[in-house]
Amino acid sequence: MSEPPAARRLVVVGGGPSGLAAAWKASVEANRAGASLEIVVLEADNQVGGKARTEHAADLLIETGPQGFLDDQPVLREMIDACGLEDEVLAPEPAANRRYIYRGGRLRELSRSPLAFARSGLLGPLGLARLAMEPLVRSRYHGDTDGGAGEDESLYDFAARRMGRQAARRLISPVVLGIFAGDARKLSAAAAFPRLVAMERAYGSLFKAMRAGRRRGAPPPGHRTFPRGIQSLPRAVAALPGIEVRCNQRVTGVGRSGNGFTVTTPAGDLAADAVVVAADLPAAADLVEGVSAAAAEELRQVESPPMAVVHTAFDAAATAHIEPAYGFLVARGEGIRMLGCQYETATFRGRGPDGTFLARSLFGGSVDPEAAELDDDGLIDLTRRELRRTVGIGAEPTYASVARWPHAIPQYAPGHPQRVARIEAALDPIAGFHLAGNALHGVGLSRAIAVGSNCGEQAARLLFR
Numbered sequence: 001m002s003e004p005p006a007a008r009r010l011v012v013v014g015g016g017p018s019g020l021a022a023a024w025k026a027s028v029e030a031n032r033a034g035a036s037l038e039i040v041v042l043e044a045d046n047q048v049g050g051k052a053r054t055e056h057a058a059d060l061l062i063e064t065g066p067q068g069f070l071d072d073q074p075v076l077r078e079m080i081d082a083c084g085l086e087d088e089v090l091a092p093e094p095a096a097n098r099r100y101i102y103r104g105g106r107l108r109e110l111s112r113s114p115l116a117f118a119r120s121g122l123l124g125p126l127g128l129a130r131l132a133m134e135p136l137v138r139s140r141y142h143g144d145t146d147g148g149a150g151e152d153e154s155l156y157d158f159a160a161r162r163m164g165r166q167a168a169r170r171l172i173s174p175v176v177l178g179i180f181a182g183d184a185r186k187l188s189a190a191a192a193f194p195r196l197v198a199m200e201r202a203y204g205s206l207f208k209a210m211r212a213g214r215r216r217g218a219p220p221p222g223h224r225t226f227p228r229g230i231q232s233l234p235r236a237v238a239a240l241p242g243i244e245v246r247c248n249q250r251v252t253g254v255g256r257s258g259n260g261f262t263v264t265t266p267a268g269d270l271a272a273d274a275v276v277v278a279a280d281l282p283a284a285a286d287l288v289e290g291v292s293a294a295a296a297e298e299l300r301q302v303e304s305p306p307m308a309v310v311h312t313a314f315d316a317a318a319t320a321h322i323e324p325a326y327g328f329l330v331a332r333g334e335g336i337r338m339l340g341c342q343y344e345t346a347t348f349r350g351r352g353p354d355g356t357f358l359a360r361s362l363f364g365g366s367v368d369p370e371a372a373e374l375d376d377d378g379l380i381d382l383t384r385r386e387l388r389r390t391v392g393i394g395a396e397p398t399y400a401s402v403a404r405w406p407h408a409i410p411q412y413a414p415g416h417p418q419r420v421a422r423i424e425a426a427l428d429p430i431a432g433f434h435l436a437g438n439a440l441h442g443v444g445l446s447r448a449i450a451v452g453s454n455c456g457e458q459a460a461r462l463l464f465r
């Protein structure tokens with residue numbers, strides 16, 4: 001009788017959402033192929049989840065990283081189903097449809113109703129008139145026969161060209177703070193907001209594309225989480241059979257060895273037939289160095305500045321005047337360092353006891369990295385002062401905490417698509433090596449999961465073809 005073939009081994013470096021998605025998808029593919037695959041996830045921290053980290057304190061549910069995810073990737077739903085969490089997906093409260101921008105010394109609603117929007121004062125008459133002309137602005141892709149976009153442009157330039165400079169400054173720039181904690185002038189339109197660019201390409205106009213979407217009855221993707229917090233998902237994936245997670249294992253190197261790889265940890269070397277690197281920047285660049293110096297050098301050019309997330313809770317009496325809403329973003333130039341504030345208890349059920357108001361204020365990013373370096377007392381004090389100024393909370397918080405991310409969100413600078421192409425060209429010839437995470441193809445959780453799943457699928461298919 002012949003020996004059964006030895007199991008192949010896939011090592012995933014990083015137990016964040018992207019790495020765990022890679023592990024899950026690889027196990028699905030191995031099962032489909034009826035093949036035996038040992039899947040080992042090595043995580044530097046003492047728990048899985050990466051930045052998807054939920055903490056509990058003083059009867060509050062604290063999301064120190066992402067507070068929700070966009071339900072825009074079919075594969076994410078597949079993974080949720082595989083974990084048996086499909087009935088636990090939590091949609092926001094209706095009040096969370098209301099969002100504000102702090103500009104000109106007060107909150108102004110970012111309303112979907114054209115009349116209410118016009119009255120909000122977010123744009124002046126000239127800015128409104130220019131915005132209304134958007135469908136008439138000639139598309140950059142008009143007469144473009146090769147489908148190419150020419151030079152990449154910044155998000156600010158894209159918005160100014162389509163919607164006018166006032167809208168770019170007063171609307172798009174604050175919104176970008178909420179997603180990238182970044183500067184619209186220093187982000188690539190094509191990489192940071194590919195959907196907007198695709199809308200112009202397909203319809204010649206953003207308004208026309210939105211109208212077409214409404215006619216098709218296509219609802220925009222929803223914002224979701226779980227009753228016990230966002231970390232429920234990585235924890236559930238890590239508990240799936242066939243995936244071995246080893247925490248407290250910081251990988252210090254990945255190198256090629258024969259037809260496979262050697263993964264180095266303080267506990268010793270591990271041989272692997274395939275590797276998925278799903279560590280965040282800058283660690284990912286150091287690990288890629290072992291297989292491609294050129295790709296590592298390119299990755300090091302992608303900045304990921306620090307952020308701090310400050311949670312403060314208040315009694316109902318101190319916040320009764322605040323309209324329930326998702327929260328607000330702050331336009332730059334207002335003398336406020338907070339990038340924005342999310343009203344956690346108004347957005348998702350179960351974030352705190354009835355009557356409590358839990359605010360999550362964001363600081364740092366590429367526009368003000370120094371703010372993220374303030375000490376805890378300094379950040380809490382700044383939060384108190386700025387919440388008083390923006391939303392009139394005069395009371396002392398009943399709870400306050402600070403979470404820090406030294407390398408929070410990758411910034412996709414203009415030229416990012418070309419950088420991605422160079423990195424992929426350098427890594428593609430290295431069979432069995434895959435780069436997951438959110439450094440290249442979208443910074444949000446759902447994209448990181450889609451990219452991770454794709455890497456896991458490719459890794460398994462290559463092993464079992």
Ligand SMILES: Cc1cc2nc3c(=O)[nH]c(=O)nc-3n(C[C@H](O)[C@H](O)[C@H](O)COP(=O)(O)OP(=O)(O)OC[C@H]3O[C@@H](n4cnc5c(N)ncnc54)[C@H](O)[C@@H]3O)c2cc1C
Pocket residue numbers: 013014015016017018019042043044045048049050051052064065066067068069070249250251252278279280283284307309405408409436437438443444445446448
């Ligand atoms: C403050 C903040 C708010 C955010 N809000 C949202 C939001 O509301 N919605 C949204 O969609 N996205 C949000 N994001 C982005 C979201 O957190 C990321 O998309 C997501 O975490 C990316 O997952 P990942 O697995 O690629 O990386 P990470 O979550 O960073 O996980 C990487 C993992 O790799 C591990 N690791 C690193 N180096 C090594 C090593 N050498 N060896 C072993 N393990 C290693 C790390 O410990 C970590 O566990 C937010 C991010 C931040 C910082």
